[in-house]
Amino acid sequence: MKILETDRLVLRLQTTDDVAFILELLNDPSWLKFIGDFSVKTLDDARTYILNGPVRMYEQLGFCLYLVERKEGRAPIGICGLVKRDSLEDVDIGFAFRPKYWSKGYAYEAASAVMSYGKDTLGLTRIVAITTQENQASTNLLEKLGFRFERLIQMTNDSEELKLLVFDETENHIKKQWESSETKEILDRLSASFFDAFTNENGYKLNVHALSELFIPEAMII
Known part of the structure; x- marks a missing residue:
């Protein structure tokens, strides 16, 4: 089911037909380095990840990490969407793309659509994001979307401190007024x-x- 559409992309719900792509994405070196090892090593693991993760979250909350496809050829290139983690008070945005699709503006295009959807359709006034301290590319993208660094946090069962970035619609409105x-x-x-x-x-x-x-x-x- 299509959720969002941009000039070049379609964002839709993940299905069990996407197991091969998800298996590949979750074992890409960039995913393992900047996001972590989710122990998805087989097609069955990928199917379980999709059903227990994005599919279940969409059924419960009405949003999730969507599969991102290029309109041209309908090739899957990554995932982008909103997540509600038990360890975070706010909804956060997440995105990951295969390296061969980096530096083409796809991540910004998809994330911008997700941010607009979160604010205009879901009524979210505050959205957060987490990223490793060394992942400067993600930080740059988030800052381009209007996020600002708030503090370092430590997630449950994770010894590494992560950067928490925040987009606050009320705060941004006040800032625009002052400017x-x-x-x-x-x-x-x-x-x-x-x-x-x-x-x-x-x-x-x-x-x-x-x-x-x-x-x-x-x-x-x-």
């Missing part, structure tokens, strides 16, 4: 008023009393 031209103009006026209170050039008399209009009564200037 608006109108807000910048207000801040510039406040700054100018502050420094003018201490100016005594050319015979100008200090007007420190004007500071009471800029600060709350409890404020202290040191």
Whole structure:
């Protein structure tokens, strides 16, 4: 079943017909290095992974890691979607692509569609992501999507500290408001008023009393 579509890609539910691709993906050296060994070594293991992972999560929560196909030839190239882990409070985005499809913009295209789906359809205002500290490519992609580094965390039964990155719609909205031209103009006026209170050039008399209009009564200037 198709869930999302972009200019070049289709994101759909994984099925047991995808066992060969999933087996290959989960044993790719890049997956083993940056994500981990899921002990999926046979086609039967891959079938179990699909049924107990993405299929079950979609049935329970309405989202999962989707299979990503190129429209051209309908070749599977990776997975991308949303996950709810017991060890994390928030829903997180995940993605993994076969190396021969790296550096072609596919991961960003798929992840952007998933982020829009999460916000607009599922109503998520906060989405997180985890990645190893050495996986700079994933970090760069997440930052391009609007994520920011929050802290290092340690997952259950994992000795390695991972980076937790966060996308917060409310926080981003406030940030955009502060960066608006109108807000910048207000801040510039406040700054100018502050420094003018201490100016005594050319015979100008200090007007420190004007500071009471800029600060709350409890404020202290040191």
